[in-house]
Amino acid sequence: MTEDKLVTCVWFDRGQAREAASFYASVFPDSHVGAAQNSPADNPSMAAGGELTVMFSVLGRPFLGLNGGPNFTPNEAVSFMVLTDDQEETDRYWNAVVGNGGVESDCGWCKDRWGFSWQITPRALMAALADPDPAAARRAMEAMMTMKKIDIAAIERARAGDSAGA
Incomplete structure (x- = not known):
């Protein structure tokens, strides 16, 4: 994925970012799952080494999936x-x-x-x-x-x- 100046971060519950990104990439054209970043330290959502983020695109638009835990949930505002x-x-x-x-x-x-x-x-x-x-x-x-x-x-x-x- 190119270096975009604006990437939408999408918050998922623990470990679901890759699963969602893979699903989106299987449904929509010009979509793919990109690089992941493991957590360099323990945090409230995971231990060090867990998959913290995954880059993906949907219909050519870049997103960052964050495995952030259950603290925030999606709603219709977006x-x-x-x-x-x-x-x-x-x-x-x-x-x-x-x-x-x-x-x-x-x-x-x-x-x-x-x-x-x-x-x-x-x-x-x-x-x-x-x-x-x-x-x-x-x-x-x-x-x-x-x-x-x-x-x-x-x-x-x-x-x-x-x-x-x-």
């Missing part, structure tokens, strides 16, 4: 938003996150098994919500509010005003 190009890609990412110990939420949000929130967001949804026709954008938003995983065809039907298919 999430990973993955923009998708079609329903197949939306389904694949959603099913991978939810199907491996994750949990569905509303409006295209889900959590992975480590508690991190993901927004699996079709570009078609973003376009519908930004439609210059306020009524079309409202219909798309209202349709989205009824969904867990985003259904692009249903969003497009709502945007077009097809109430029979929405």
Whole structure:
């Protein structure tokens, strides 16, 4: 991994950073697990020599996974938003996150098994919500509010005003 000036540190419970990084790298393209750093001294989370951090990337973005212990847990204040190009890609990412110990939420949000929130967001949804026709954008938003995983065809039907298919 190149020397990036800004790397997001993601806090995991003891020993889970590598497991999560490996999972993310198996699901998302342009992702990999990089170098690890062992703890040079005992600390509240581990004894000296334990894996303290692991570098990884998701969709080309750098992260540092910190095996920090149970002191802090993820919440919805920070999430990973993955923009998708079609329903197949939306389904694949959603099913991978939810199907491996994750949990569905509303409006295209889900959590992975480590508690991190993901927004699996079709570009078609973003376009519908930004439609210059306020009524079309409202219909798309209202349709989205009824969904867990985003259904692009249903969003497009709502945007077009097809109430029979929405």
